[in-house]
Amino acid sequence: MYETVRPREARPGSGEPLPYAGMPSTVVVDAEKLVDRDGQPLLPTVATETIIFDHGKVYLSNHIKSVCAKLRISLQPRHPPGHAAPRIYPNPFADLPVTLSPAMSRISIRNNSLAALRSAVLVPGAPTRRSAALTLAIPRTTFNAHLRLVEDGAGFAVFDHRKRPVRVTPRGQPLIEEAQRLIALLDVLGQRSQSSATR
Structure with a gap:
């Protein structure tokens, strides 16, 4: 300094x-x-x-x-x-013209962060963890590991695991909404890349 x-x-x-x-x-x-x-x-x-x-x-x-x-x-x-x-892994959102929140910045440098966030955004609308895991065609144990990765990276409780079904905590709600926006942006960019490649 x-x-x-x-x-x-x-x-x-x-x-x-x-x-x-x-x-x-x-x-x-x-x-x-x-x-x-x-x-x-x-x-x-x-x-x-x-x-x-x-x-x-x-x-x-x-x-x-x-x-x-x-x-x-x-x-x-x-x-x-x-x-x-x-280990610090490549940030999947590095090419997006957005600024990540501190919690999202910590999550994004972890291994399989994108897969973990895709699991996390399914929690609000899923009746059970099992149904959410089936939507992604992954084992329930993997789905649970994804939720732990998101919470460990964020540094706070994103989900209330005592509730059935699992619910997003008030503090975790902005993070889940941010993840939904980022994933939507990535999917749009992916579709554009595929369209360009097939022309």
Whole structure:
């Protein structure tokens, strides 16, 4: 953070400053994202999606939390010593012109996140988990694992498992609605790609 406000100076006899530790020398940005919907040029910026912080309260102040919540930046703790860091998988929504909520950002970097979200959006209208699993032609155990993945990624209870049938919690409702919109956008893009390929 210090280097952001006081950039490094060039080395003696060299026209280039010293490289920043842990920073890529080149960042490739999609050219279509450099203009807004009206075609007006935008500043070539790369928005931060996730910040990984060390353990300890000193590394995570209320100010940092509030700023990240406002900017929709996901905060993830560093894995404890002796534990393998969780793998980060490709975000299935990376090509969509949308900003993900912090909870959705955390879910989207998990393995099989799209399949898990497709299961989750069926919960509100399904009479039972078994019927929802049959709709997707997957075992009920897989369907239940998908719901756990969504809740683990979100970091809060998305479903009320005590109810029969299972219901979406008030806090989980905006997340499910967001998932429905994202999946609908992906399906539309998929149909357009198939139409283009058959022409």
